[in-house]
Amino acid sequence: MPDPSQHFSLTLRVNGAEHRVAVDARTTLLDALRDRLHLTGTKKGCALGQCGACTVLLDGRRVVSCLMLAVMAEGRLVTTIEGLAQGGELHPVQAAFVEHDAFQCGYCTPGQIMSAVGAIREGRAGSDDEIREQMSGNLCRCGAYANIVAAVRDAAAREG
Amino acid sequence: MNAIIGQPVSRVDGPAKVTGHATYAAEFDLPGLAYAAMVLATIPRGHVRSIDRAAAEAAPGVLAVMTHEDAPRLPYKQIAQRPQVDAQSGEQLHVLQDDQVRFNGEPVAVVVAETLEQAVHAAELVRVEYARSPAVTIFDAKQGRPPSEGNAKAGRVPELGRGDVEGAMREAPVQVEARYVHPREHHNAIEPHVTIAHWEGENLTLYDKTQWVDNDRKEIAHVFGMEEERIRVVSPFVGGAFGSALRTWPHVTLAVMAAKRVRRPVRLELTRRQLYMAVGFRPHSEQHLRLGADKEGRLVALEHDVIQQVGRYEEYAETALSPTSHLYQCDNLRARYRLVEMDTNSPCPMRAPGVVTGVLGLEMAMDELAAELGMDPLELRLRNYAEQDQQKGLPWSSKELRACYETAAERFGWARRKPEPRSMREGGMLIGYGMATAIYHSDRSGGSASVALTGNGMAVVRSASSDMGPGTYTSMTQVAAETLGLPVDHVRFELGDTNLPYAPVHGGSITMASLGNAVVAACRAVQTKLTSLARAAQQGPFAGLAEDAVVAREGGLGRADGSGPVVPYAELLRQHNLGWVEAEGSAQPGEETKKYSSAAFGAIFVEVRVDELLGTVRVPRMIGAYDVGRVINPKTARSQCIGGMVGGLGMALEERAEWDARFGKVMNANLAEYLVPVNADVAEMEAIFVPNDDRNFNPLGVKGLAEVAICGVAPAIANAVWHATGRRIRELPITPERLLG
The missing domain is CATH 1.10.150.120 ([2Fe-2S]-binding domain)
Structure with a gap:
């Protein structure tokens, strides 16, 4: 059985920037955003895919980031709430x-x-x-x- | 300058919230942060026989595993006068202090690790063996006992009444009697409870989800036997609470212990499932009402018994009898309040605690009485209108409930209601109209604020208050802006930090009535200070003038006789070579409670559509009119009212903790199975504020509106369901199986 705590080094593309980050295989995209990248605008409400507070866009489509592992997001375009406003103008x-x-x-x-x-x-x-x-x-x-x-x-x- | 109080100002913290830059408790980024996860008991009562922690301690990343075997013994000192947010008798849970298990879900261990994933995994590796004891896990109304003296003293009385109920009931030509059940409900704010504990030497900082930073500090100081001055609590944003963050829960103590153990800042965030056990809930209640009336519909006798569940280690009780005591005129009343002890975590206040329950029973019973009399339900309320608080024997400080009834009924089109149930249809749908009255007593408490006028023309107003959603930041900004004569964008309000002037609890709808007046006082104090400086100066426009010759107006100081220009605050500061000038002000409740009874009122009208084949109830329209005194901000006030309607809709149709008596546990402890309203459940909602300005209650004229907004909604819906279907569903929620059954 593979070690569940195995660490992966990966690149997350969030709001147009690339972030090199080491995550646990079990780390959700939500926890990676909040605790590793400190993009805390994406909220944790239930961590069970039930409340929608953690919704982000993945390649332009809505996903609940608590039900997605960070490793699954590698190479995909993630947009969070911090990435919406452009040049100080609210979306x-x-x-x-x-x-x-x-x-x-x-x-x-x-x-x-x-x-x-x-x-x-x-x-x-x-x-x-x-x-x-x-x-x-x-x-x-x-x-x-x-x-x-x-x-x-x-x-x-x-x-x- | 135009008035700022009463304007629909958009939330001043709105941009921070919509861009993700508002920082909630879990989101403070501390170097070296470690993560905690709890292990919770899985039996309802008994003790821990053994704990095998070896596997957890050996797991990668684990920094500490703590159980009752090695947790420090904490002093748990008593607070001299228990705050109202705490249970008034019994003893709070002493976490990890012994091997006893008092309820299913009591923490038995906490694990701290480098990452959240490691902590959660290691917590699952802790093996606990229990010895079970007989537990009380079934609500048996016959076991109800009066609340203890501590609660009675705090207003949770076992009995109240007046006149001769039995005699009057015997004579009453029209009577109704009914029993209503209101299940255990959970707050389920979307933000979970969370604490970050950070020790620096002997000093402790808590980043916590709390509605009362000052009390949070006091509680932890007493638990740990520390000086309050060594603790700072920071809580600038609260992601909803509805009462669940009024008191300080055991997990805060756990986080503090864990941080001390690992000598690093520790974050303990409760999971959604844990929230059903680790914080409180609205207790299960059953109530029995008997109403006696004469043939004209005047109430002659009223009996109301409320029986609620309570935990066994401490006693939380509610003011469930309060609405019955004064909502209607009735000379003969007997109301009783009883508690049924169960092995469960302790209940706690949830929006309009007790009152929402009492209003539910009373307003459903009034609808039944109206039907029995063949009278319009609104007419019945008007015939029993209470011109004074009969129980206290005091006049109302203000009461515009009649205007609420008239305004909401007119807007709703109540006159179109056909009296007979099942008499209105559209297509395959049965249509029902229902109404109910809402009431919530208005309270005040003492608090303080400071105001600093700065050289760049800004005013910074501070108080250790909270904003769990009603808009404290915005409404206090408006109060200060109007008092100082500055535009809203020249005022910044800061809250949520024990370093700021003392604020009372952010709950019970008291924030504006309490702290708003302190903000006014602080603004006046800083104006007075600046006036004194200007008068005492050797030169300048006000030098040497008499005290009453200088007045504050239009964002600066001017001569009382109107001659000469108004000099803005910032310019005066420059003239006197000052960077800023600061003053504090406070406000306390006065003699008003001896002279008046104060309450916010509302009238709720709803339309339901019932599909008889499916048993589904939809609520296409809800209209409420409210007397909440003066409205500081109609935009945020409306949001509170429609939010209360949504909460009441959940109470009526969806919310219920499913209880497994074998384990003394909530089975649907998540947001997919514990149903709360979603967007598609909600349609047209309207909130109307009838004009009022209650200076008898406090100088700002406000009465508070968070709690009254949820009262009366569920009974209005239940009454509308009866009107649509002819069925009285007396146990909430009104689910399809109950309507089809």
Whole structure:
């Protein structure tokens, strides 16, 4: 049986930068981002793939980073919440979340925003019902859902 | 300058939160950080017979394994006056201090390793053998006993009432009687509880998830027998808590012990499953109500018994009788509160603790009474409107509940409701309209803040408060900006650090009523200080003027008679060669509680659509109108109210801990099986604030709104389900199997 604690040295491509990092075979992409690269914008809510707080884009598609091992992300393009704003300008989805008060505590927010960015890019934010369905993998315990729908609708229209 | 209080200012911490730059407790990056993982007991009661730690200690990366066999004996000193957030009698869990197991999930070992993966793996290698003792794991309402004296003194009384209930009930021509069950619920904030403990010599810094840094410090100081001054608690962002982070839990002590052992900073983050055992929950409750009324619907007798579960090592109790004591006019009342001891981790406050439970029973029973009378449920509430707090015999400091009823009913279209159940349909769906009243008592506590005016025109306002989501950062910024006469972006509010002036607990909806007034006081104090400087100066526009000749206005000082220009604070500081000027202010509750009873009120109206074939309930519309006193920020206030509606929707239709009595354990301890509302469960929601400004309660006129926002939502939904289907589901949540059964 291979040693579960075997270490791998790999390169993670996150938000356009390359990071050389040594990880345990068991290290999730989420823990690598938070604890190795100190990109703590990606949140750990359940580590069971149930809450969506750790959502990032992998090659442009939404994944929950707690259910992916870091070694599986080698060579793939990872986008986290820290990679959205360009040159100090908030991404339209980020700006819409602030404008519509689409959060309270803010802890699920990065995952919500990454899901929204993915859903809009995939053309799956065409109606309120579709937004609600697409965003239902991201739990918000503060209950900001109605504002989240408004923010995503607004950002989708602006990105149109 | 236009008013800033009352404006829908976007959250000042919004950009930090949407860019991932807000730093929560787990995210402080300390050199040499080690990781801890807990081993939890798997029996409900008994003791540890043996622990085999060899394999764990030999595992790669492991720095320490600690059990009751080698953990330091801690003094656990008593706090002279227990804070309200703690259980009021019994003794908190003394973690790793003996071989006893008091509940399934009590920590029996902690492992520290170089990485999280190594710690988690090694924790799984610890082999624990137990000797089981008989355990109480079944809720038996007949075993209910009164709360102990400690709780009674803290307002969790075993009994309250007035008049002659039995006599009045005998005479009452209309009566209803019912029993309601509200299951154990878990907070499930998305951020897990986590502590980083960092010793530097004899000094300790805690980066902790807490709603009260000052008390967190006090608790750990008492557990370890340390001076409070040696401890600093830092908690700038809290990822939701809803009451679960009011008190200091055993894992904080574990993290501190572990860090001391390995001489490195240690992070202990609870897993989602552990959160069901290692912090508290809303206790299972059963309640029994009897309502007697005359033929016009006036309540003549009211009996209410609430029975809740409690742990056995300490006694947490709630103010579940409070709503029944004063929500309606009724001369004859008897309410009783009982606790059933069980071998479980201790329950704790969860949003509107006790009150949400009492309101649930009372408001479902009122709906049943309305049906029995053949009366509109709203009309029944109006006929029993309490013009004063009958139990306390005091007038309300303010009460605009009538306006709440009128506004919400009008907006909802309540007049379209057909009285008969099962009388409204659309397509294959049964439609139901339901309503309920919400109430939550308003409290205040003492607190302090400081304000520094700086040479660059900024004001920095500080207090050791917290912002678990309601928007403390933003609303306090608004209060300071308005008081100082500065724009919002010239004010920065800092919180979440014991180095800052003392703040009361961030819970019970008291933050603005308590600390907001301290912020005002601090702003006034710094203005006074600057005025004195300016008057005492040898030269300058205000030199030598009388005290009442200089006033603060429009972001600076001016002459009281209006002559001459207003000199901005920053310019005055430059004139006097000062980098900044700083002052502290505080606010304490006054005599108002002797003169008035204070509460926030609400009226909730909901529409449900029930698919009778599938037993599913959807909630397309929820409209609430609230009297919360003055509203500092309608944008964030609305978010709290719609958040409360979502929480109440979960309570009504989804949330329930599935309890396995064989093991005394929650079976669905995760977010896929413990159901919470998701985006697709929620549709149209509206929150309306009726105008009010309660200066009788406190100078800012606010009453608090976090708790009242969840009260009344679940009974409104349950009442609407009855209206749609003719079925009274008296045990929450209203699941398809219960509707089909």
